[in-house]
Amino acid sequence: MDKLVIAGGAALRGQVRISGAKNASLAILCASAMASDRVLLENVPRINDVHVMTEILRGLGAKVSWQGVDSLQIIPAGHLADMPPYELAKKLRASNLLLGPLVARFGQAEVSLPGGCNIGVRPMDLHFKGLIGLGAELSLERGAVKACARGLRGTRVYLDFPSVGATENIMMAACLAEGQTVIENVAKEPEVVDLANFLNCLGAKVRGAGTDVIKVEGVSTLGGCLRYAVIPDRIEAGTFMVAAAATRGRVTLENIIPQHLEPLIAKLREAGVDIQEEEDGVQICAEGALKPIDIKTMPYPGFPTDMQSQLMALLSTVPGTSLIVENIFENRFRVADELKRMGARIKVEGRVAVIEGVEKLHGTQVRATDLRAGAALVVAGLMAEGETEICNTSYIDRGYHHLEHKLRGLGANIWRAGDPETAAAAGGH
Numbered sequence: 001m002d003k004l005v006i007a008g009g010a011a012l013r014g015q016v017r018i019s020g021a022k023n024a025s026l027a028i029l030c031a032s033a034m035a036s037d038r039v040l041l042e043n044v045p046r047i048n049d050v051h052v053m054t055e056i057l058r059g060l061g062a063k064v065s066w067q068g069v070d071s072l073q074i075i076p077a078g079h080l081a082d083m084p085p086y087e088l089a090k091k092l093r094a095s096n097l098l099l100g101p102l103v104a105r106f107g108q109a110e111v112s113l114p115g116g117c118n119i120g121v122r123p124m125d126l127h128f129k130g131l132i133g134l135g136a137e138l139s140l141e142r143g144a145v146k147a148c149a150r151g152l153r154g155t156r157v158y159l160d161f162p163s164v165g166a167t168e169n170i171m172m173a174a175c176l177a178e179g180q181t182v183i184e185n186v187a188k189e190p191e192v193v194d195l196a197n198f199l200n201c202l203g204a205k206v207r208g209a210g211t212d213v214i215k216v217e218g219v220s221t222l223g224g225c226l227r228y229a230v231i232p233d234r235i236e237a238g239t240f241m242v243a244a245a246a247t248r249g250r251v252t253l254e255n256i257i258p259q260h261l262e263p264l265i266a267k268l269r270e271a272g273v274d275i276q277e278e279e280d281g282v283q284i285c286a287e288g289a290l291k292p293i294d295i296k297t298m299p300y301p302g303f304p305t306d307m308q309s310q311l312m313a314l315l316s317t318v319p320g321t322s323l324i325v326e327n328i329f330e331n332r333f334r335v336a337d338e339l340k341r342m343g344a345r346i347k348v349e350g351r352v353a354v355i356e357g358v359e360k361l362h363g364t365q366v367r368a369t370d371l372r373a374g375a376a377l378v379v380a381g382l383m384a385e386g387e388t389e390i391c392n393t394s395y396i397d398r399g400y401h402h403l404e405h406k407l408r409g410l411g412a413n414i415w416r417a418g419d420p421e422t423a424a425a426a427g428g429h
């Protein structure tokens with residue numbers, strides 16, 4: 001059932017609850033490998049990436065169990081039972097975030113060079129620079145990074161680019177290093193701040209997360225955490241906002257932090273979408289005509305690369321010329337070819353895409369080439385005339401919990417091919 005089918009044309013209406021953030025949950029799960037006592041995480045999304053990460057943690061020797069709908073208990077192992085196997089590590093990018101925690105806590109780590117979505121080259125040189133600075137010895141053997149250290153020591157690291165993963169890996173390792181570590185030009189994404197808050201809940205001393213400089217005072221051990229709630233997923237929320245705008249609908253999102261969505265909210269308002277912010281929700285209304293806009297992806301608080309493809313789908317039916325510049329991942333325009341199969345007029349040249357809005361997209365068979373490309377095709381399918389069949393949906397399942405159920409709750413006609421129950425519920429074949 002690796003196929004989603006959408007009968008397009010229904011305007012989305014109603015309320016939807018947003019799940020916990022994929023990228024915060026994955027980093028926090030890696031950090032829990034450094035805890036020495038029980039950890040209880042709340043608001044964790046039951047998505048495939050989280051399932052893979054919990055399998056990896058079990059392989060390392062931890063006991064991991066779901067407690068209710070979205071709470072996850074982790075009882076960490078006192079010693080390292082095994083290294084993350086390639087078969088699991090290759091399934092998700094965030095497995096590389098175990099390198100720092102494992103070498104800091106156990107003095108050794110071996111992590112396969114990660115897989116995940118094919119959205120760019122994605123080197124790890126900045127992660128390595130930081131870990132070497134902390135005193136780890138690294139070597140590359142048969143597609144895996146090996147790290148060993150006899151005690152890490154605080155250091156000063158300057159990141160040439162504010163990489164989310166490098167900031168997280170170095171920040172985690174520094175928690176158990178001797179003395180102070182100063183990391184400059186760090187990523188300021190909300191998920192980095194969430195990870196720092198979780199580390200502090202374990203007893204770490206991290207300051208400055210959310211600014212350009214993070215300072216970590218090393219401690220000798222990290223304890224457990226009685227209860228920590230992961231932040232809401234700003235990219236899932238953004239995807240629903242764009243889907244609401246694309247279908248010219250009216251939707252209320254619950255369980256979000258509007259401040260994390262400011263770059264997207266600003267751009268959607270510029271396009272003519274009416275957005276009302278509340279304390280932990282937003283209302284989106286896009287019943288009028290929309291205007292073309294220009295977008296440049298940037299590190300937070302710039303426009304997120306993880307929302308770029310969904311915006312491209314939306315803009316493909318907005319009259320006039322829109323421009324997108326992708327500054328983070330060079331392969332994130334592959335979705336343009338799929339959107340063109342649906343009738344979109346998009347010209348890609350290097351890191352720039354020029355979109356001429358067409359009146360309508362037409363449903364056809366398309367293929368998700370990565371997670372957010374898959375989400376973009378769902379947005380396109382929702383507004384297209386006729387039926388859209390999206391294959392390779394395992395990409396979508398990496399990062400969206402119950403996407404089709406949530407969309408059906410808003411009135412969309414979407415179902416899994418070959419699943420009679422959901423097809424009937426959606427009024428499909």
Ligand SMILES: CC(=O)N[C@H]1[C@@H](OP(=O)(O)OP(=O)(O)OC[C@H]2O[C@@H](n3ccc(=O)[nH]c3=O)[C@H](O)[C@@H]2O)O[C@H](CO)[C@@H](O)[C@@H]1O
Pocket residue numbers: 023024026093094120121122123124125126127128161162163164165166187191305306327328329
């Ligand atoms: C699991 C997770 O949290 N994934 C997110 C994380 O990915 P990830 O942490 O992989 O993204 P980074 O912020 O590290 O990458 C940003 C840019 O830095 C470059 N780079 C990165 C590391 C390095 O050592 N050297 C280097 O050159 C990358 O090639 C890329 O061009 O942040 C991205 C940027 O917001 C998001 O799209 C991903 O959803």
Ligand SMILES: C=C(OP(=O)(O)O)C(=O)O
Pocket residue numbers: 092093094116117119306371372399
């Ligand atoms: C690129 C993404 O994820 P990952 O870094 O896990 O591949 C994403 O969430 O859009």
